[in-house]
Amino acid sequence: MNGDWIIRGRDGRLSVYLPSDDAVLCRAERAPGGPWEAPRTVGGGQKLRPGLAIGQGADSYAHLVCWGSTGPGESELVHSTHFRPLLAPLDWGPVGHPNKKGDRTGTPAVAVDAQGRAHIFVRNKGGGVSMRAQKEKGGWDPWCDIKGRDVQEDLAAVTGESGRVELYAVVPEGILYWRQEEPGSQPVLTERLEVSVRPGTLRALATSPENTTLFFTDDSGDLCAWRRGAKPVTLLASAGPGPISAIRCELDGSDCTLLAQRSASGRVVFAAYPSEEESAGAWWTESGPQLPTDAKVSLAVDAHGSVVAATMSPSTGQLLLSRRKDEPGLALTGWREV
Structure with missing residues (x-):
């Protein structure tokens, strides 16, 4: 999955989105902090291909993008909007193919601007990036x-605090960076960073009114942080092979960036540091049981802050949750199955 797959909706309830065979399942809290409803299929009977992307705007609406099968060797991107956790998401609507027709070309990414318009990005057949954006009036x-x-x-893909959309991509020699110069404009390729990157480890987060921060793992196994116009900073050694999840949250009265990852040992690890102050240092702390190798981790902030x-494992279907305790530090409750 590309993006945060556990998110807080407009009514304060949490939702999770889980790929399942050729569909996407959704589960939601019946009330903030309360029990969860049973899984339900998103978007009707559309047969989906691997590679779900999830984005969320300032209005808290969730935008889901995936490849839908249209026949042997043929696919097109489809989009659904989920307005509130206990409402049914809209049926999948066609968005088309970046090359008009053909098979899947890459995992999509989606970001939502300040006006609530989804911007879909995907690699095209030529090896570049194509995008399609929603119009403000439909x-x-x-x-x-x-x-x-x-x-x-x-x-x-990420939306900065300014409401402008930004995009990062890995190429053999490093990372490419696009940003909107003005709201609603087409993102422009503005910077290229020469660095070694492990594919599949990008994670972008808005970390201040001026900046977004890109996290990635380099070829030596270090987790790095990069902001435009600067050099990347080594934060700490990556705990596992996959991407991290990252959010901004308040910890003991400070604006912090919290990272989580499935470690090589199979457990979830957490690290936190003051946002954009990588020089303060960070270190991993393990939590929870050992998880299957395909387990994914995601973070959110609930209605109570x-x-x-x-964590979710596609092979077992197991969904586990843990919450921060109401005490100093980052102490978590015991992990429980939902």
């Missing part, structure tokens, strides 16, 4: 090629 603008070359599978951590 419908979609045409597909456009925003350039790039030899772009790899996964992209990281408390951190919630979730």
Whole structure:
């Protein structure tokens, strides 16, 4: 999955989105902090391909994007909006193919601007990036090629505190960075960072009114943080092979960035530090049981302002949750199955 898959809705309830065979399942709290409803299928009977992308706007609406199968060797991107956790998401609507027709070209990414418009990004057949954005009054603008070359599978899309959309992509020699210069404009390729990157490890987060921070693992296994116009900073050694999850939250009265990852030992690890102050240092703390190798981790902040951590294993279907205790530090409750 690309993006946070546990999110807080407009009514304060948490929702999770779980790929399942050729569909996406959704589960939601019946009340904030309360029991959870049973899984239900998102978007009707559309047969889906691997690679779900999830984005959320300032209005708290969830935007889901995935490849839908249209026939042998043929796919198109489809989109659904989920307005509130206890409402049914909209049926999957076609968004088309960046090359008009063909098979899946890469895992999509989606970000939502300040006006609530979803921006969908995906690698195209030529190895660059194509995007399509919602119009403010409904419908979609045409597909456009925003350039790039030899772009790899996964992209990281993010909306800054300004409401402008930004995008990061891995290429063989480093990372490409696009940003909107003005709200509603087409993102422009503005910077290229020469660095070694492990594919599939990008995670972007808005960390201040001016900046977004990109987290990635380099070829030596270090987790790095990078902001435009600066050099990347080594934060700490990556705990496992996959991407991290990252959120901003308040810990003991300070604005902090919290990271989580499935470690090589199979447990979830957490690290926190003051936002954009990587020089303060960070270290991993293990939590919870050992998890299957395909387990994924995601973070959210609930209606009461408390951190919630979730893990999900596609192979077992097991969903586990833990919440921060009401005490100093980052002490968590015991992990429980939902």
